[in-house]
Amino acid sequence: MSDPRVVAVGNTLIDHTYHLTNLPGPDEGAFVREYERRLGGVETNVATILARLGHETGLVSCVADDDDGDDVLDRLDGSPIDHVTVHRVPGVRTSYCLVLTDPEGNRAIIGGGESALELSLTDADVATVAAADAAFTSAYAPLDAVETLAALDTPLVYDLAGEFTDLTDRGLTRAALDDLAPDIARFVGNLTSVRSYLQTDDGPEDCCAALVARGFTAGAVTCGADGVYLFDEESVRHVPAFDVAVTDTTGAGDAFTAGLIHAWVLDDLPLDEVGRFASALAALNCTVTGAHAESPTLEDVRSFLD
Template identity: 40%
Template sequence: MSDAPSIVAVGAAAIDEWYAVSNLPEPDGGAFASEVTSAFGGVGANVAVALDGLDRDVGLVSRVGDDEYGRRAREYLAATGVDASRVRVGDDPSTRSLILSAPDGERAIVTTGDSFRELRLDPADREAIAAAAVVFLTGYTPDAVSRDVLDVVESTPDPPALVFDLSGPVEELVGRGTEPDTVRRLLHRADLFVAGDVAAAAYFGGEAAAVDRIAAAQRARVDAADGVRGAGDPADDWPRAVLTHGADGMTVVADGDVRRFDAFDVDVVDATGAGDAFVAGLIDRWVAGEGEGNAATAGNGPLADGVRFAAAVAAINCTERFAQGGLPTREEVERFIAARE
């Protein structure tokens, strides 16, 4: 498929109903919203729009409802360069999120609507994924779709690089997103595996356990690849994983080593979408390669430079409101980094 995007994101395109609250309420507590508004979001759309802003050729596979929320989501996408030809419209209520955003930029999110949960891949979706250089999956992707993407990747002679963001805690994903058994398959197959603190604690039991299991999965994959290539061949195709810790930085498990990196210090206005922006930056620098349609290995480019670039994308996005409000261009990221060297 010559017209297929070089990067395909599979994830929700949603409307975020955004409440600027005095505080994030404790159980049985309350808060006051000084402003109520809405904006475009959804993990899949956030990653796709961020990559589009970095001048990547990206398409989105998603599903919205035939309602006002779905119409607005499609209008937002149409104003970007993202290929939205694989965003279908169904009869279910559109997926949307209620976001409580506190003055310090921290937030709580409640999601509803069945439109994305009912997504299933059709033959054209599978062909686009097989033809892509990179495919991105979020943990909120329905389990049947995640398994379908894995099957496409594993059956394609020249498969796309696979990027998976665990996104949410296991108990939140059950019945809605990717199931634990499928997450395990993705852990062993993904070229880039990402998890935030909450998701890692829920699935692995904590950061130390996450590092151990991820490292074991990476070693098993490299050992298997060496067995296919033959003894003595270099293990030059290590997968990579990142555990994100918000303002406390990130832990990278890659190339047989574990390293900790700092986040950039900025005045946070809204942390919504920061993790998605970070993943988009990693895809750009570690996975997508130097040119459009060029499938690179995860080892492309220095490790630290890739983390620094992705962290800058996330930091800049946090300085504006909403999940996509501050997404930068490549030139803006480079200026931001240069000013801090």
């Protein structure tokens, strides 16, 4: 088996997905209509979706030495990811997410467990990433692991993944992200996360300009139903979202990121084509249940765009 073209480094975990009658607000209630236990994690989702697009992918992660860790490994054995390296760490709980959805496809996500923060890269892990065409990680990965990836020649795609009120408890600081910026080939973040990092209420176009000023050379600010703003050092392009019948928005952002890696990093397409391809992949992913179990193939996306 050849080396993977894309290696994702970071989370693999269990998603406890509760399909509710409604998403409750403060002091409100809801009823569980259905419960699902799924394999998840930003990096796992992106690697899986890229594999469904036809790329040879790898995953480097860690789980605890507990029953949930065993479950994650069993599920990864059945995944389309070609190269899986999962380290086991004692004395902590395998990371997990509580995913709450309502009948309209809206969701809330709550993370827990400690294993995701215990990832320490070995020399073999680093060599695997160094041989790849692209690497992917997120703000949920330990900062020292991200810094190691950023020092390599392999183009690094980085997902901000959450608001700084969440990320600071995971060890990320704004100063550290500022230092990483010049070594990140493609930055991805939703508008809420980007605003929390920049500490602004500016619109997406101004946020793109602020990211360039911070040292990021190219990336995307996603805005849900309002589409995406792609930027490089020369321009900002707005690409509208596709209108589809939404079943489940879980994994839509990860599908967009996988599409961006496919179209922008591996194929080096123009910004408008990158935005259309990644947005189409995300839209199609919203028409099925789950983050990646039925994620679109390359032919699915091409047919949709045609």
